[in-house]
Amino acid sequence: xxxxxxxxxxxxxxxxxxxxxxxxxxxxxxxxxxxxxxxxxxxxxxxxxxxxxxxxxxxxxxxxxxxxxxxxxxxxxxxxxxxxxxxxxxxxxxxxxxxxxxxxxxxxxxxxxxxxxxxxxxxxxxxxxxxxxxxxxxxxxxxxxxxxxxxxxxxxxxxxxxxxxxxxxxxxxxxxxxxxxxxxxxxxxxxxxxxxxxxxxxxxxxxxxxxxxxxxxxxxxxxxxxxxxxxxxxxxxxxxxxxxxxxxxxxxxxxxxxxxxxxxxxxxxxxxxxxxxxxxxxxxxxxxxxxxxxxxxxxxxxxxxxxxxxxxxxxxxxxxxxxxxxxxxxxxxxxxxxxxxxxxxxxxxxxxxxxxxxxxxxxxxxxxxxxxxxxxxxxxxxxxxxxxxxxxxxxxxxxxxxxxxxxxxxxxxxx
Numbered sequence: 361x362x363x364x365x366x367x368x369x370x371x372x373x374x375x376x377x378x379x380x381x382x383x384x385x386x387x388x389x390x391x392x393x394x395x396x397x398x399x400x401x402x403x404x405x406x407x408x409x410x411x412x413x414x415x416x417x418x419x420x421x422x423x424x425x426x427x428x429x430x431x432x433x434x435x436x437x438x439x440x441x442x443x444x445x446x447x448x449x450x451x452x453x454x455x456x457x458x459x460x461x462x463x464x465x466x467x468x469x470x471x472x473x474x475x476x477x478x479x480x481x482x483x484x485x486x487x488x489x490x491x492x493x494x495x496x497x498x499x500x501x502x503x504x505x506x507x508x509x510x511x512x513x514x515x516x517x518x519x520x521x522x523x524x525x526x527x528x529x530x531x532x533x534x535x536x537x538x539x540x541x542x543x544x545x546x547x548x549x550x551x552x553x554x555x556x557x558x559x560x561x562x563x564x565x566x567x568x569x570x571x572x573x574x575x576x577x578x579x580x581x582x583x584x585x586x587x588x589x590x591x592x593x594x595x596x597x598x599x600x601x602x603x604x605x606x607x608x609x610x611x612x613x614x615x616x617x618x619x620x621x622x623x624x625x626x627x628x629x630x631x632x633x634x635x636x637x638x639x640x641x642x643x644x645x646x647x648x649x650x651x652x653x654x655x656x657x658x659x660x661x662x663x664x665x666x667x668x669x670x671x672x673x674x675x676x677x678x679x680x681x682x683x684x685x686x687x688x689x690x691x692x693x694x695x696x697x698x699x700x701x702x703x704x705x706x707x708x709x710x711x712x713x714x715x716x717x718x719x720x721x722x723x724x725x726x727x728x729x730x731x732x733x734x735x736x737x738x739x740x741x742x743x744x745x746x747x748x749x750x751x752x753x754x755x756x757x758x759x760x761x762x763x764x765x766x767x768x769x770x771x772x773x774x775x
Contacts, residue, residue: 371596372752395640410533411557413564418636420541420554442472443739444716474502492521495688523657548649691748695773713748
């Protein structure tokens, strides 16, 4: 394989057609914010995830916040949050005045451990979050049974899992509600964006009312987000990325374009402009990418299977997937003994993802929002050992072979 190819984690779901449309939309402000594309996108997303209703927002975290709020979560309540997760998830709970109560994961699939869930549910528990980590469906039989026994609504965190299925049923329409993200690192990308889904008409009506309260994004911000989508498509092309990534690193990671998470959020604080609707221009991009979802996810599954087959003889254990589950594989997770060594070994072939470097990814401190060190030892271990390999449609078999070859000097994590 040519040495002049380096795969990124970003940009891989975007096509030249998407990039061209994004630039055309950015140049026509009247089409940016309001338009019929939002309603069409919501209808198509609901259909694809097996839900009756989908309500779009400017980010998946806002969808979660709205769902929790409309379920009555408030001051003094508790919400079960699986770890590892991202700081924006625990923030959505804390912004409502509620307390995140943390549940540990299994190291076999990085999903919430049902055996530990029941122990952390208490009289103040108002909701249970279930993250389908890396797009691997959680143990829904056990989790739904616990939620039903305790009469607590189960909310699916599907930000990694668009296109995944459990028993042939799309992830997202199984619990009381679910939320998705179309942020730049996800299965489909509108740079920023998200949606809540549910089969409960009353909950949907209340979440829709919350959506109407949210202001639209500024036209200039939306235009910059669309421009970013197009620019990332170019800069992350694997041959181009051999040049652009070192330049980015030489500039100290300087980022003049809109970032997905504000400094306030990273500190556990609520930013001034938190609640936001999705823009019509972003919905148009989402519709294009939803039309390719089956092809996108099928490719990710083939790449994940190739990684598993090539890494197993080297001692790297594949994540455990239930027989009745089909993951979406937003990324392929691998546990390594020395993550810094893995990043260095892989740097010429790919930019390895590091979900998760903390039990609350990107948080200024892992102890934000009430987490006590040692509470979730498996999640803490995962946060020390995980690297993620790209699976998106730009990753070919030769890329997989080169990435695995680069890992030949690495040791898998023990146990």
